[in-house]
Amino acid sequence: MTLLHWAIVSPFLFAILIPFLYKVLRNVHTGWFVLLLPVALFTYFFQFISITKNGDTVKETLEWMPSFGINFIAYVDGLGLLFALLITGIGSLVVLYSIYYLDKKKEQLHNFYVYLMMFMGAMLGVVLSDNLIVLYMFWEFTSISSFLLIGYWYHRERSRYGAQKSMLITVFGGLSMLGGFLLLYLMSGTFSIRELVMQSDQLMTEALFLPALLLVLLGAFTKSAQFPFHIWLPDAMEAPTPVSAYLHSATMVKAGIYLVARMSPVFAESSVWLWLVGGFGIFTLFWGSFNAVKQTDLKGILAFSTVSQLGLIMSLLGVGAAALHYSQLDENIYMVATLAAVFHLINHATFKGSLFMVVGIIDHETGTRDIRKLGGLMNFMPITFTIAMIGAFSMAGLPPFNGFLSKEMFFTGMVRVLEMDIFNLDTVGMIFPLLAWVGSVFTFIYSMILVFKTFTGKHQPEKLEKKPHEAPLGMLISPIILASLVIIFGFFPNILSERIIAPAVASITPSLIQEGHAVKAHISFWHGFTPELFMTFGVILFGILLYLLLPRWRKIYSWIPERFTLNSFYDGGLIGTERGAYNFTKGYMTGFIRTYLVYIFSFLTAVLLFSLWFKGAFAINTDDLAPIGVYEVAIALLLVISSVTILFAKSRLTSIISLGAAGYTVSLFFVLFRAPDLALTQLVIETVSVALFLLCFYHLPPLSRHEERMRFKLGNALIAIGVGLVVTLFAISAYSTKLFDSISSYYIENVYEEAGGKNMVNVILVDFRGFDTLFEICVLAIAALGIFSMIKLRLTRGKEG
Amino acid sequence: MKTKTNDVILQTVTNVVAFIIILFSLRLFFAGHYTPGGGFIGGLMTSAAIVLLLLAYDIKTVATILPVDYKIVTAIGLLLAVATSAGALLFDVPFLTHAYDYFHLPLLGKTSLHTAVLFDTGVYLVVIGVTMTIIQTIGVSE
Numbered sequence: 001m002t003l004l005h006w007a008i009v010s011p012f013l014f015a016i017l018i019p020f021l022y023k024v025l026r027n028v029h030t031g032w033f034v035l036l037l038p039v040a041l042f043t044y045f046f047q048f049i050s051i052t053k054n055g056d057t058v059k060e061t062l063e064w065m066p067s068f069g070i071n072f073i074a075y076v077d078g079l080g081l082l083f084a085l086l087i088t089g090i091g092s093l094v095v096l097y098s099i100y101y102l103d104k105k106k107e108q109l110h111n112f113y114v115y116l117m118m119f120m121g122a123m124l125g126v127v128l129s130d131n132l133i134v135l136y137m138f139w140e141f142t143s144i145s146s147f148l149l150i151g152y153w154y155h156r157e158r159s160r161y162g163a164q165k166s167m168l169i170t171v172f173g174g175l176s177m178l179g180g181f182l183l184l185y186l187m188s189g190t191f192s193i194r195e196l197v198m199q200s201d202q203l204m205t206e207a208l209f210l211p212a213l214l215l216v217l218l219g220a221f222t223k224s225a226q227f228p229f230h231i232w233l234p235d236a237m238e239a240p241t242p243v244s245a246y247l248h249s250a251t252m253v254k255a256g257i258y259l260v261a262r263m264s265p266v267f268a269e270s271s272v273w274l275w276l277v278g279g280f281g282i283f284t285l286f287w288g289s290f291n292a293v294k295q296t297d298l299k300g301i302l303a304f305s306t307v308s309q310l311g312l313i314m315s316l317l318g319v320g321a322a323a324l325h326y327s328q329l330d331e332n333i334y335m336v337a338t339l340a341a342v343f344h345l346i347n348h349a350t351f352k353g354s355l356f357m358v359v360g361i362i363d364h365e366t367g368t369r370d371i372r373k374l375g376g377l378m379n380f381m382p383i384t385f386t387i388a389m390i391g392a393f394s395m396a397g398l399p400p401f402n403g404f405l406s407k408e409m410f411f412t413g414m415v416r417v418l419e420m421d422i423f424n425l426d427t428v429g430m431i432f433p434l435l436a437w438v439g440s441v442f443t444f445i446y447s448m449i450l451v452f453k454t455f456t457g458k459h460q461p462e463k464l465e466k467k468p469h470e471a472p473l474g475m476l477i478s479p480i481i482l483a484s485l486v487i488i489f490g491f492f493p494n495i496l497s498e499r500i501i502a503p504a505v506a507s508i509t510p511s512l513i514q515e516g517h518a519v520k521a522h523i524s525f526w527h528g529f530t531p532e533l534f535m536t537f538g539v540i541l542f543g544i545l546l547y548l549l550l551p552r553w554r555k556i557y558s559w560i561p562e563r564f565t566l567n568s569f570y571d572g573g574l575i576g577t578e579r580g581a582y583n584f585t586k587g588y589m590t591g592f593i594r595t596y597l598v599y600i601f602s603f604l605t606a607v608l609l610f611s612l613w614f615k616g617a618f619a620i621n622t623d624d625l626a627p628i629g630v631y632e633v634a635i636a637l638l639l640v641i642s643s644v645t646i647l648f649a650k651s652r653l654t655s656i657i658s659l660g661a662a663g664y665t666v667s668l669f670f671v672l673f674r675a676p677d678l679a680l681t682q683l684v685i686e687t688v689s690v691a692l693f694l695l696c697f698y699h700l701p702p703l704s705r706h707e708e709r710m711r712f713k714l715g716n717a718l719i720a721i722g723v724g725l726v727v728t729l730f731a732i733s734a735y736s737t738k739l740f741d742s743i744s745s746y747y748i749e750n751v752y753e754e755a756g757g758k759n760m761v762n763v764i765l766v767d768f769r770g771f772d773t774l775f776e777i778c779v780l781a782i783a784a785l786g787i788f789s790m791i792k793l794r795l796t797r798g799k800e801g
Numbered sequence: 802m803k804t805k806t807n808d809v810i811l812q813t814v815t816n817v818v819a820f821i822i823i824l825f826s827l828r829l830f831f832a833g834h835y836t837p838g839g840g841f842i843g844g845l846m847t848s849a850a851i852v853l854l855l856l857a858y859d860i861k862t863v864a865t866i867l868p869v870d871y872k873i874v875t876a877i878g879l880l881l882a883v884a885t886s887a888g889a890l891l892f893d894v895p896f897l898t899h900a901y902d903y904f905h906l907p908l909l910g911k912t913s914l915h916t917a918v919l920f921d922t923g924v925y926l927v928v929i930g931v932t933m934t935i936i937q938t939i940g941v942s943e
Contacts, residue, residue, distance in 0.1 A: 001891060063895045676837040680829075684845040691852045692936055756901040756913055757834035765839060766917040766924070770897045773920075774882055777927040781875045784931040788872065791938045 002060040004074040007044055008128055011037060011121030015114045022110035030109045031099035038095060038120065042088035045081060052078045052503040059130065069191050075130035078503025082342065083127035083251075083258055085500075086349050090250040091120050093478035097357055098242035100475040101364060112152060112240070119145035123251050127258055132181040132191045136174065139219075142252050143170045149247060150239040162235035165570070169222050169232045177219025177259075183212035184266075197265040197510060204269060213267050216259070217276055224256025224310045227284040231566050234303040241360030244299060249306050249352040254345065257310065260317050261341070261508045268321035271422070278318025278432065282414075284311025286435045289442035293550075294557040298359045298369040298454065301446050302352070305395065308439060309348050312410060316341035319413050319432065323509060325422055334420075335505070335512075337413030342504045343523065344406035346496065347394065347489060351403055354482035355391040355450070358384055361475055362454065367465030371449065376459030380468040383476055385455045390483045394490070396447035396543070397440060397536065402489035404536075405523055411436065411532035437535055444543030445550070493523040598719060605722040608730060618729060621736030631672060639665045652700060660690040677761040808857060815857035822850035830925055831918075840921035844928025851933060860940050871933040878926025885919040 014037050022030045051058060055078075062072040076084070095116070102109060122145055125138030143166075151163030185191055187206045188199050196203070203209055220226075225233040236248050247253070260277055267273045288308025295301045320338030361384050362377070363369045378385045390401060397407030414436040417429040461467070489496060502520075546553070588599070612618050642661040649655040663686035670679035747760050747768065757763040765773050823846075830843030854863045889898040901915040 001893065062890065062893065064890070066895055677839075677842070680837055680842050681845065684842060684849055688845060688849050688852055688932065688936075691849070691856060692939070694856065696939055755899065755917065756915065757917075759833060759835055759837060759839070761837075762833040762839040762921075763917075765841070766834075766921050767899050770886065770899075770917075770920060773924060774886060774897070777879060777882060777924055780931045781879055781927055784875060784934040785872070787935050788938045 001062055002074070004058065004060045004076070004128070005062050005072065007041060008074060008124045009121060010041065011117040011124070015117040015121075018113045018117065019110040022113075026104075029099050029104045030113055031095055031102070034113045034117065035092065035095045035099070037117070038088045038091040041124075042085065042092055045084045045088055048076050048081050048084075049499050052076065052081050053499050055503065055506060064134075069131075069185070069189075070133045071131055072134050073130035073192065074128050075194070076128060077507040078500070078505070079258070079261055079507040080127045082346070082500055082504045083254070084124060086254075086346070087120060087123045087127070087251050090246060090349055090353055093353070093481060094242045094246040094250075097245070097360070097475060097478040098240070100472055101242055101360055102240065112149075115145050115148040115152070116243075116246075119149065119247065119252070123255070126255055130193050132184065132193065132196075135193075136178050136181060139177070139223075139255065140171065140174050142255060143167060143174055146170070146236070146247050146252055149243045150236050152240055152243070153238070156238065158235070159238040162232075162238040166232040166236045168574075169229055173219040173222025173229065176215045176222075180212045180215030180217075180219065183208045183215065187212070193262060193266075200266045200269070200511075203266065209270070210272065213270060213273060214276075216263055216267070217273075220256035220259040220263075221280060222256070223259070224253050224314065225284075225307050226256070226280050226311060226314060227287050227307075228566050230284060230288060230307040231570055233307055234300055237297075237299040237303045241299070241356060241363065244302070245353050245356035245360070248303065249356055250349040253306065253310055254313075254349075257313050257317065257341075257345065260314065261504075264317065264321060264508050265510050268324050274318055274321045276318070277321065278315050281311045281313070281315030281318050282432055282435045282439070284308065285315060285439040286311075286442075289439045289446065292446040293442055293449065294554070295446075296371055298362065298371060298374075298450065299356075301371075301450055302356055302359060305443070305446055306352060308443060309344075309352065309395075312436075312439070313341050313344055313348070315432070315436070316344065316410060316413055317508075319417055320508070322417075322420055322422065324511060334413070334416060335509070336409055336416070338505050338508055339501060339523075340406055340409035340413050342501050342508075343409060343493070343496070344403075346500070347402040347406050347486070350482050350485045350489065351391040351394040351401070354387055354479040354486065355395070357475075357479040357482070358388045358391065361471040361479070364475070365466065365471055366468045368463070371453040373460060373463040374454045375457035376455070377468055378455040379459075381455075381470045383470060383480075385451075387476075387479045387483045388455065389451055390486050391479075392447040392451045394486045396444045397539065400490045401486050402493065403486070405490065405493050407440065408532050408536065409523070411440075411535050412530070415531050415535075433535075437539065440535075440539045441542050441546065444539050445547050448543065448547045449550075497523050594716075598716070601719050601723050605719065605726050608726045609722075612726075612729065612733065617733055617737060619733050619736040632669075635665055635668050635672070652697070656690060656693045656697070659693075660686055663689075677759070812857045815853055819850045819854050822853065823847055826850065830921070833921060834913075834915060834917065840924030841928055844925040845932065847925075848929050848932040848936075851929075852936060855936070855940065860937065869933075871930045871937065873930075874926050875930030875934065878923045878928075878930055880923075881926065882920050882923030885916060885923065888916070 014034075018030060018034065021033050025033075048058065058074075058076040060074045062074070064070055064072045095113075098112075098116075102112065119142060122138045122141030126135055126142060129135040129138060147163045147167040150166055151159050153159045154163075181191070184196060184203070187203055187208055188196055190196060190199075222229040233248060233253065237244055239248070264273075285308045288304045288306075288311055292301050292304035292308065295304060316337045320334060320341060323334035323338060359369060361381070362374070365381065366374065366377070368374065394401035394403030397403050411433070414433040417432040420429060501523075588595075639662055642658045642665060645658040646655045646662070649658060663682060667679045667682035667686065670676075670682060744760075747764060751757055751760050751763045755763045755767040757767070826843045826846030826849075829838035829846055830840060831838075833839030833843065851863065851867065854866070886897040889896055892898075892900075899915060899917045899920070901913055901917070903911055903913050906912050
């Protein structure tokens with residue numbers, strides 16, 4: 001393991017320490033210890049800038065399962081580094097903020113920071129893995145840790161609902177994405193993203209290309225809350241505010257954006273990609289901003305605003321894909337879209353992060369987030385007000401903040417769609433600038449609502465739970481830092497452009513970068529009187545107008561009745577599935593083991609018979625049969641007798657003993673055929689199970705040979721005979737057909753050489769096929785836990801009732 | 802047990818035999834790499850010894866003699882197996898790669914030491930934990 005690998009897994013390792021720190025040093029807020037790690041990681045990753053600036057990359061391989069092509073390849077390029085810096089940078093600020101936000105006496109801090117660290121490690125893993133399967137593993141880790149964080153206040157019903165919703169939607173997407181990755185593997189034979197990029201031209205021609213593209217996009221869209229999957233994000237706001245600032249604006253929701261950017265070189269040349277990514281993005285921008293205006297909860301507004309901003313970045317990545325169709329880098333006018341995407345990604349993290357923290361402060365100091373109760377806070381919290389204004393104006397796209405610059409570039413990118421002569425963009429492409437403009441107007445409106453409804457207007461102290469006052473300094477540090485960044489990036493955008501943005505863009509469009517050329521990422525404040533500038537004027541003009549007339553046109557939000565919203569579809573679907581599954585299960589679960597055995601055995605017989613017949617595999621080969629000795633005949637007879645005894649035994653004791661006898665006889669067979677390991681295992685198992693029977697012998701109800709109906713008995717007899725017949729046929733056929741050479745010779749030759757053991761069975765168990773054993777003991781443990789909890793549950797219920 | 806039975810013979814025999822079984826199971830476990838045995842069988846055999854104790858005495862008595870939470874035994878076993886497998890990663894080799902070498906140890910002389918034994922210990926503990934968890938919960942339930 002290299003330092004880079006350690007850096008990625010260090011949050012996980014650190015998470016193990018947190019509960020101890022929490023217990024031992026109760027007087028110190030646990031967050032102070034946790035803060036050290038993201039700061040250290042940020043400094044560590046900061047040094048990579050000098051490497052990626054020149055277009056170089058770092059790749060460290062750790063072999064994990066090389067035979068499956070699954071290796072932990074840590075890979076740092078411009079894009080990965082940008083995200084790593086965001087994750088650790090915003091992570092540090094959020095941890096600092098949370099120290100003041102979460103009370104060390106009232107909250108379960110050890111849980112909180114364990115989840116947060118798990119999440120940070122998972123996120124780093126997602127953005128710094130070159131292997132798709134490893135990426136997928138970390139991806140699901142982010143879903144799980146986000147689930148735990150959203151449900152952090154688990155005694156609240158809304159928290160549990162939000163956690164479940166985000167989990168269901170993102171894990172559904174994650175599984176689809178896994179499917180997409182597997183399809184990519186089938187086509188290319190590799191899980192490495194870089195190798196996939198190299199094969200992208202050939203992949204385009206494959207039949208599975210489109211399904212793979214769709215499945216991967218499904219993963220990205222669910223994670224990044226694109227329409228119609230955005231419904232989980234507003235409910236995720238039940239999480240503590242530091243979590244919302246971190247996961248639901250700056251990092252996790254951007255994993256989908258990361259995935260789209262990362263997979264762009266593989267898929268982007270397809271028209272489907274351009275239309276889906278661009279189209280869903282631009283519509284999400286519109287829909288999110290439109291719905292944000294109707295929210296009354298500050299965090300609700302921010303949630304929908306995040307949805308819309310994610311849509312914005314997504315649409316830019318979609319349009320940016322067009323750049324690949326115009327190959328000259330130097331005068332490629334579509335590169336601006338990708339540039340804007342990367343730039344806005346950074347800007348969004350700064351202003352939205354600070355806004356979430358501001359909302360957290362308001363919530364903390366007044367006890368509510370409802371804009372109908374708030375107002376006039378300006379006089380009480382001047383610093384918070386200033387931060388909120390900077391953040392919100394940047395979000396609205398006003399100069400001189402960084403949001404203005406990326407918003408202008410966004411408009412540029414969208415306007416240039418009209419000049420494209422591919423994929424019908426010259427005609428239908430009109431919707432891009434149109435929706436972009438309308439969405440921006442709504443963005444302007446909700447940004448204004450956020451600031452002015454909260455901080456100006458009439459103060460209503462009677463509706464607030466606490467008397468408002470300025471937040472403590474510690475709580476203000478993080479938002480102040482972020483707000484300063486908003487201004488610094490606004491005035492000096494080029495401190496980012498060469499070092500961070502250009503390398504990131506270069507990793508999104510590698511095919512356009514030739515030797516000696518670099519992405520030009522100079523961002524300038526003044527573009528002249530361009531259409532973009534007039535669009536901005538229009539946004540401000542219409543925005544102010546609509547904001548002032550808000551009460552007049554607010555009614556349009558009630559046009560869509562409640563039962564036709566996406567949320568009610570989700571809820572309905574959930575209830576429907578639950579009821580359907582319940583009814584279906586009730587249909588065949590009778591509560592009698594004999595019924596289940598009938599299902600299992602009849603299915604087994606049918607499937608085996610069918611496949612034997614279908615494959616024509618039935619064969620009897622009598623060429624090299626070993627002679628049957630007297631012992632074998634005797635033991636077989638014994639076996640038959642003991643089995644038949646079980647059937648007709650009148651008392652339970654007899655059947656238990658005959659069952660044991662049958663088992664011991666089988667183990668005799670193992671002894672005869674030189675399988676001492678099996679024989680030993682069988683003997684011990686028989687002993688233990690007979691003992692177990694005897695142990696609960698007293699408690700079993702008396703054996704009632706109650707008369708079954710004749711038909712049932714006949715059916716059972718048929719199934720029993722069928723199973724016997726099929727298994728016998730199967731065994732004979734398996735013996736008679738030898739498609740491959742026996743693998744045992746390999747083991748015989750290698751057991752001593754490779755594993756230094758002489759007992760082949762044991763060496764196979766612990767070494768050659770150790771993976772199987774590992775999973776087997778997992779299954780065993782799960783089974784034991786299952787039995788334990790079921791019996792314990794029944795016991796307690798019995799006591800209560 | 803509902804009826805009070807005369808278990809003197811069983812209990813006396815058990816007192817001696819249980820230890821022999823446990824010793825034998827340990828032997829089976831350690832010899833596993835070269836002769837029949839190993840984690841699965843060793844674990845089962847140990848559980849068999851405990852089951853014998855359960856039969857001769859009752860669950861409460863055995864619980865006072867062996868105050869072990871078998872769920873935790875299972876967890877430790879799983880942890881050990883996973884840790885051994887993952888430990889390979891520290892040495893830059895794939896997951897679950899084992900290592901062995903020969904050493905001269907006091908008393909034992911030239912012996913081979915395997916990391917596979919650690920993995921097998923995990924299996925051993927899981928098997929004991931699982932078997933005993935199941936048997937105990939079923940036994941206590943009535």
